[in-house]
């Protein structure tokens with residue numbers, strides 16, 4: 001009996017270590033979607049960047065083979081007018097997250113390599129200051145989509 005208990009504890013501790021390692025991997029992306037616009041107009045990508053690690057991370061670049069240009073922007077509104085500001089780097093706090101959402105941060109996507117197919121997915125690859133990269137699969141949605149994806 002005693003030795004069985006010891007084995008059970010060993011299994012439980014092993015499982016806990018696997019979970020801890022997955023979190024130590026650091027940063028991941030969630031709920032990525034792209035609002036598809038006609039090729040003559042930029043499309044916009046939205047996602048949530050989650051940092052599960054103990055260290056702050058800085059997002060330094062977003063790239064995709066699906067578009068000729070991918071840029072990080074922030075929308076700033078002053079009453080009736082709104083402008084877009086370039087974002088070079090974006091800090092993601094330890095155990096925190098940053099949301100790209102309509103009227104805030106967005107990924108401006110220009111020059112689609114192929115016509116955007118609603119219902120399909122395209123990858124966005126995020127680069128961080130520690131050299132790590134995370135690829136998100138982003139759902140292509142119609143221009144009428146306004147809110148955050150619930151998927």
Ligand SMILES: [Cu+2]
Nearest residue numbers: 073084106108
């Ligand atoms: Cu923009």
